[in-house]
Amino acid sequence: MATSSTKVVELGFAEPSDSPLTADSFPSKIGGKPAWLNPVHVLSAEDVLCDICKKPMILLVQLYTPEDYPPEAFHRSIYVFCCKNGSCHKTSWRKSLKVFRSQLPKYNPYWPPPNEETNNLNYCVVCGLYGSKKCGKCNQTYYCSKEHQIVHWTSGQHKIYCNTTTSSLDDNDSLCKQLVLFPEFEIVTESEGNLDLDDGNSRALVPVGDEIYENTQVNVDKAFLKFQKKVEPFPDQVLRYARLDYEGEKNATPLWVSDIGKPMPEDIPSCPHCGQERTFEFQILSTLLNYLRVDHMQNDSLDWGSLLVYSCKDNCHVSDKNYVEEILWRQDFSDEGLNWSGFRSI
Template structure:
C-alpha cells in the first residue's frame, strides 16, 4: 500500500489490522498467522498456558481465545518467530468499566532454528490433506477439543478426546460428544462450536494520513460542554467543564484518527503511542507492571472497538464490551525458552454518552 502513497499522504509508523476470510490451512501454526477467533495457532508447542493461567480472575471460568498477532523483532535472534496471544472471558457480567481482569495475554517466541518449524519460510500453498490433527500438536501435546488449549483431561469412556477442564468437557458432551463417544471415530473439531469466536485472518497495512492531519483538531468541531446547576459552586463547575472538555477532545481525536480507515480492528506500533477513546483511565508509567524478568513493559498494540462488530457478542442485556484494549509487553522481549510469558493488558471503556 505504501508504494501507492501520494505526496498528500504520510505514513505514521502505525500498522493497521483488518479482517479477511482465509482458508483453514492459512491459519495453522506452520504459517505463523495473525488471526482472530477460532482456536489458537500455538507457536511453541510445549509448555502451553495452563487452565489455571487462563482462568478469568472474576468468575474463574476459562477464558477463550480472542486473537493473536505475529510480531517478530528484527535483529533479535531469540524473537525471530514471536506471537502475542489475547484471551477473554465470555461472561458478559465480567465486563465492568475499565476492569482488565477478564483478559489474559501471553507471549511466545522462538529462534529461527528451533525444534518445531523448518529453517526456511513455509510454502504459500495448502499442505497435503490429513497432515494436521487439531487434537494434538506435533510435539505430542494434546489439546482441548473444544477450545484448542492444553487438554490433559481425557474422556473416561472413549479416551479419544481431551479437554482443558470439566466445564469444556460438559459443553462438548452436550454439543456433540455424547452422540459419538461409543463410535469408532471421533471428529477432531466437532460440530458448530458455539464457544469460539468467528475465525478471521488478521491482515495488516501501514496507516496513511493526509499531511495536514498534523494540525490540531478544529475547536469548533469538538463537542460543546453544557453544564448548568445552581447547586454547584463556580469552582466545581469550572473543574467539571474542564474535565468534560478534555474528554470530548480525546474522543474527537479518536474518531478523526480512525475516520480514514473505519474498519480497522487493531493498531500496532511497538514503543509507539496509544490512541485513547477517553481522557479517563489513562495509565501512568507506574500503572504498567514490570515483566517477571524485571524489565519495564512497553506499549505494543491495541485492539479497537470495531472488532466487537465481528464477534457476534451482542445481547439484549449485558454483553462483552470495551473502548480499547492496550497490550504492553516486555521491552527486552526476554528469553523464556519454550514457555509462554504472561504480559499485561489495559482496558479503557468509553465515557458516558460516547459512541463510535
C-alpha cells in the same frame, strides 16, 4: 502538539480466511483456537482461568510479531485471552483478560516440523488449550476442563459419537466451537502511512444541537475527538500496531479513546524477568466487537473502548518459561464520547 502521530502505525483489519489459520502459517488472527507457536508447550485452562467465573478464557486475538532482537524472538506471538462472559468484565476487566508472549529462535525443534510425528501433545477438542483430561469412556478425546467436556458431551454430541469409529465428528465439533469460541478471522495489516489530517481543519463530528459547539468546549473529550478523526479514514480497523524500532526513538503511545482512564505508571510495571520497562505494543479497538457475535443490546455484553497491550521492550528470553505474561489495559469511552460517537456503528 504531539508529533508521535506521524509515526507509522500498522492497521489491522478482520477478514475471512480462505485457508485454515494453522500454526505453520504463523497467523495473526481473531478468535478460533490458538495456533500455537510452540506446539509442544501450550497454555492450560489453569493458565487462563477467568478470576471471576473461574472458567477458562478463550482466545480473543493472536498476533505474529517476529523481532530481530534477541535471536530468541525470531518467532514471536502475542496471545490475548478473554472471558466471553461480559458480566465478568463488568465486575473486573483486570480479572477477565490476559495476555501472553511466546517466542522461538530461528532454529528450533518445531519449525519446519520434523519428519516423524513427534508431537504427541493433546489439545482440548473444544478450545485448543492443553488437554489435561480425557473422556473416560473412549479414552480418545481430550479436554482442558470439565466445562468443555460437558459442552462437548451435550452440544458437541460426544454422547452419541463417543466410542464410535465415525470420523465425521467435524460438524458437531464446529457447532460446539461456535458456542464456546469467538468466530475466527484473519488479521490483515496495512500501513496507516502519513494520513494525518490537518489539525486546524477538524472533520471530527461535533455535537449537533441547537447550537454548534467548538471542539474546545469544556465538556468535549478532546482525546476522543482526536481518536475519531484518526480512525475515520479507515473505520473498519480493528487493531493498531505501533511498536517502534527502538534505536533513538521514543516509545510509541496508544491512540487514547478518552482523556480519562489512562494507565498510571504503576499500572504498567517493568518486566519481572529482566527489569526492562514494558512499552505499548498494540491496541484492540471496539470495532473488533462487531466480529465477535456480541449482543450489544444485552446489558452485560462484552464491551471496551480500547484494549492496550504493553510488553517487555527487550523481548526478553526466559529460559524456563514458554509463555511470559504481559500487561493489558482497558480504556473505556467517556460518556461524552459514547453519547455521540456512533463509532461502534460505523
